[in-house]
Amino acid sequence: MKDEKTQGSLLLKEAVFDAEKLMAHASEYGIDLEPQYIKYIVAAKKCNLKNEWTEQEEIDFWLAFQVLSKVVYPVTIDSLRATTIPPFEPYSNWWDRFLRKRQRSEVEISVRFYRRFAMIAMAVMLITQIYSLIGTGLMAKWQEGNKRMMEIEKRMRSLMLISSSNEEDKTARMEQQNLEIELDELGQAVESSIKLLDSWLETTYNVWFSSIEETSKAVIASKAVSAPPFEVAKPSVSRNIVVIQRSKSLIVVLNQYILPLFYGLIGGIAFVLRSIAKDTKMMTYAPNSKIKYGLRVHLGGLAGLMIGFLWGDLQGKTFGVVESLSPLAVAFVAGYSVDFIFRMLDSVIGVTSKKTENEQPPMKGV
Numbered sequence: 323m324k325d326e327k328t329q330g331s332l333l334l335k336e337a338v339f340d341a342e343k344l345m346a347h348a349s350e351y352g353i354d355l356e357p358q359y360i361k362y363i364v365a366a367k368k369c370n371l372k373n374e375w376t377e378q379e380e381i382d383f384w385l386a387f388q389v390l391s392k393v394v395y396p397v398t399i400d401s402l403r404a405t406t407i408p409p410f411e412p413y414s415n416w417w418d419r420f421l422r423k424r425q426r427s428e429v430e431i432s433v434r435f436y437r438r439f440a441m442i443a444m445a446v447m448l449i450t451q452i453y454s455l456i457g458t459g460l461m462a463k464w465q466e467g468n469k470r471m472m473e474i475e476k477r478m479r480s481l482m483l484i485s486s487s488n489e490e491d492k493t494a495r496m497e498q499q500n501l502e503i504e505l506d507e508l509g510q511a512v513e514s515s516i517k518l519l520d521s522w523l524e525t526t527y528n529v530w531f532s533s534i535e536e537t538s539k540a541v542i543a544s545k546a547v548s549a550p551p552f553e554v555a556k557p558s559v560s561r562n563i564v565v566i567q568r569s570k571s572l573i574v575v576l577n578q579y580i581l582p583l584f585y586g587l588i589g590g591i592a593f594v595l596r597s598i599a600k601d602t603k604m605m606t607y608a609p610n611s612k613i614k615y616g617l618r619v620h621l622g623g624l625a626g627l628m629i630g631f632l633w634g635d636l637q638g639k640t641f642g643v644v645e646s647l648s649p650l651a652v653a654f655v656a657g658y659s660v661d662f663i664f665r666m667l668d669s670v671i672g673v674t675s676k677k678t679e680n681e682q683p684p685m686k687g688v
Contacts, residue, residue, distance in 0.1 A: 327374040334380065338363075338370045339398040341387045342559045347402060347605070348394050355393055362386035401601075401610040404428040404479045429607040432615070433598055439619075447584035453575040457522050463568055464515040467508045516562050519569045526572060582653035586626015588659025589621040621664070622657030629653040630685045 341363050348355055366383035369375045391398070405427055426434075478501050484494045594615045601607035633649040656663050 327376060328369060329373050330375045330380070334375070334383075335370055337387060337619050338366050338383070341383070341390060342367065343402055344390050344397075344399060347397060348390065349670060353393055355390060359386035359389050363390070396604070396606045397609060400610075401606045404607050404609055404611075405602060428609060429598065429602050431606070432612060433595070436591060436594055436598065436615070436619075440588065440595065443527065443584065443588055443591065447581070450576065450584065452513050452582060453522075453525075454573065455583060457519065457569060457573050458577070460515050460519050460522060461566075464512055464519070464566070467512040471512065472506060474501050474508070477501060478505075483575050487614075490688075516565055520561075520565045523568055523572070525567065551622070577649075578628065578633070581650055582621050582626045582630030582633075582666060585653040586629065586657030587619065587623035588658060589654040590622020590625065593622070593658045593660075594618055617662065620662045625660045625663050626653035626655040626671045628663075629656050 337373050345355070345360065345363055362382040363386050366386075367380060369383075468655075478498060481494045481498045481501070485498065556642075597615065598607060601611065629652050631647060633652070
């Protein structure tokens with residue numbers, strides 16, 4: 323019978339408390355709810371206290387709870403719990419005042435985690451960026467000086483031919499003397515750049531490579547076996563070659579792989595922090611958002627790394643504004659808007675697969 327009293331289940335009791343929280347939220351934010359459903363929830367609260375329910379009272383409550391959930395959506399009971407600070411418990415002892423940690427909501431804990439993560443990632447990225455810029459600048463100076471020295475040597479050979487054919491040509495001799503002075507200065511500058519690159523590589527010897535001395539000795543030994551004595555390279559020359567080659571390799575690794583990964587990661591963190599701020603304002607942050615945001619950060623780093631891998635191919639295409647951006651800026655944008663990147667990738671794969679299916683000849687009947 324409908325008037326028969328029964329005890330409510332544990333699920334029903336928890337639902338009454340949840341409905342009360344949702345109704346308080348609706349009242350606080352001015353969300354309209356019909357008085358009839360408010361009466362049902364208030365009556366359910368009384369039934370919950372007495373632990374006596376009729377069939378009709380339980381039906382009325384669940385209908386009211388359903389309507390209330392639709393009215394306050396996208397706010398849910400899980401999001402209210404995540405954005406609400408747990409109730410304060412009084413101190414039982416005087417030392418609890420100093421030892422007990424302040425209660426924080428789940429959204430505040432997530433914000434603190436991602437904020438610290440962002441600070442650490444930015445610090446590491448900044449150090450790596452500065453280190454890469456120093457090496458890139460030194461390598462550019464070495465390349466410019468080396469290129470200019472080759473031009474001077476070529477010009478000096480032509481001046482020597484002019485001087486040999488016309489010994490009275492003072493202009494050619496004067497130009498040759500000036501070029502010799504410039505060549506000497508450039509040689510010192512190039513040697514200085516190599517020494518600075520050697521010092522720049524010192525922090526990575528144990529991480530990336532073996533020591534410079536071991537590699538240069540191996541180069542000299544290999545040349546000494548196969549080359550005549552007068553062609554054996556000097557130790558200083560072999561060391562310079564090793565320093566230049568390793569510097570080039572490390573600069574490529576930093577600029578094409580490591581830094582795009584960091585920029586994509588920071589782009590993903592920026593999106594997560596912005597989304598958490600929006601969820602906090604709308605009170606829509608839920609416990610399962612931790613998984614979603616954690617995956618978003620990892621996908622941001624993956625998108626940045628993908629941009630680093632594919633940047634050489636992208637530079638040859640005509641993408642308008644993309645050509646004017648650096649690969650690091652594109653990696654950050656890719657990490658921030660990773661959904662767009664992967665949707666575009668899915669669409670390209672879909673078009674390619676459809677094109678392949680259309681190009682396949684029809685199967686002949688047996």
